Amino acid sequence: MTLAELYALIPAVDCIPGCTDCCGVIPLPLREERAAFGNVPLSNFNGTPFSAYQHCPNADEGCKIHDKRPFMCRLFGTVSRDHPRAVGQAAGMCCPHGRQPKKPLSPERAKQLTIWYFELAKKERH
């Protein structure tokens, strides 16, 4: 699977225009995403590069790189708030304003997409 194919599996959230309330530190394990994100200092957590800013430098009345935003930005808000297992980490992926896609992901599906994402990063490292 390519990164573009993975992105295509993530449904769009009906966001509040200009909102960046969920924007912050995100993982950037793939070169392509780091290039799109811009030249920012990175921190490292368990071998995974993360943007080092609590306030994302691309957040400015919305996302300045919306079409090229990284995987985790796309995934946030897509997990169903109504799913019986939308707890723990999955609940942390729900929009604080109650927004979600018309067809939200189950926590299990979001986890699967995340596994595929980190597999892509692993392939890139080898």
Ligand code: SF4
């Ligand atoms: S998911 Fe929610 S918090 Fe994040 S940008 Fe959209 S409306 Fe704002």
Ligand code: SF4
């Ligand atoms: S890249 Fe865009 S969507 Fe992702 S955290 Fe930054 S401003 Fe938000």
